[in-house]
Amino acid sequence: MSEVTITRRLGIDCGHALRDHLGQCHRPHGHRYEVEVEVGGDISTGGSERGMVMDLAFIKEAMRDVLGKYDHRFMIESRDPRGIPMSDVFNDPDDQPVPGWGFVILTEFPPTAEMLARVWGSLIDTEVRERSDGRCSVVSCTVHETPNGRATWRA
Numbered sequence: 001m002s003e004v005t006i007t008r009r010l011g012i013d014c015g016h017a018l019r020d021h022l023g024q025c026h027r028p029h030g031h032r033y034e035v036e037v038e039v040g041g042d043i044s045t046g047g048s049e050r051g052m053v054m055d056l057a058f059i060k061e062a063m064r065d066v067l068g069k070y071d072h073r074f075m076i077e078s079r080d081p082r083g084i085p086m087s088d089v090f091n092d093p094d095d096q097p098v099p100g101w102g103f104v105i106l107t108e109f110p111p112t113a114e115m116l117a118r119v120w121g122s123l124i125d126t127e128v129r130e131r132s133d134g135r136c137s138v139v140s141c142t143v144h145e146t147p148n149g150r151a152t153w154r155a
């Protein structure tokens with residue numbers, strides 16, 4: 001357990017739909033996801049990060065690497081029967097004004113706040129560990145799906 005942790009927050013806009021949910025999130029809609037990543041590790045004793053757990057700018061970079069792929073896109077589970085036709089239409093390279101414009105992300109999991117916290121937290125953890133040569137790691141990742149609802153993955 002780290003004595004000190006640091007936290008960076010980053011927001012993205014993303015849509016989703018949940019195949020099995022018998023509530024409003026069954027229907028395609030969007031959220032402003034506010035994501036908080038908490039990083040722990042021994043405080044650095046030398047170099048430009050002396051006195052820091054990790055440079056917060058790097059955590060922002062790692063979060064942008066991972067979360068940027070989802071920003072202004074739409075997540076739907078690959079096994080959701082609505083997903084494939086949606087992907088065929090909106091990811092069709094012949095029907096895009098610029099390359100890479102397709103915006104439907106087919107996930108292998110239901111894109112709930114809980115699953116996103118785990119998947120995004122794990123991916124960011126890999127980058128944080130590599131960058132710090134194993135000195136630092138993600139302690140938790142919290143995904144705020146609404147102002148009043150959030151899910152937290154603890155590593």
Ligand SMILES: [Zn+2]
Pocket residue numbers: 016025029030031
């Ligand atoms: Zn939702």
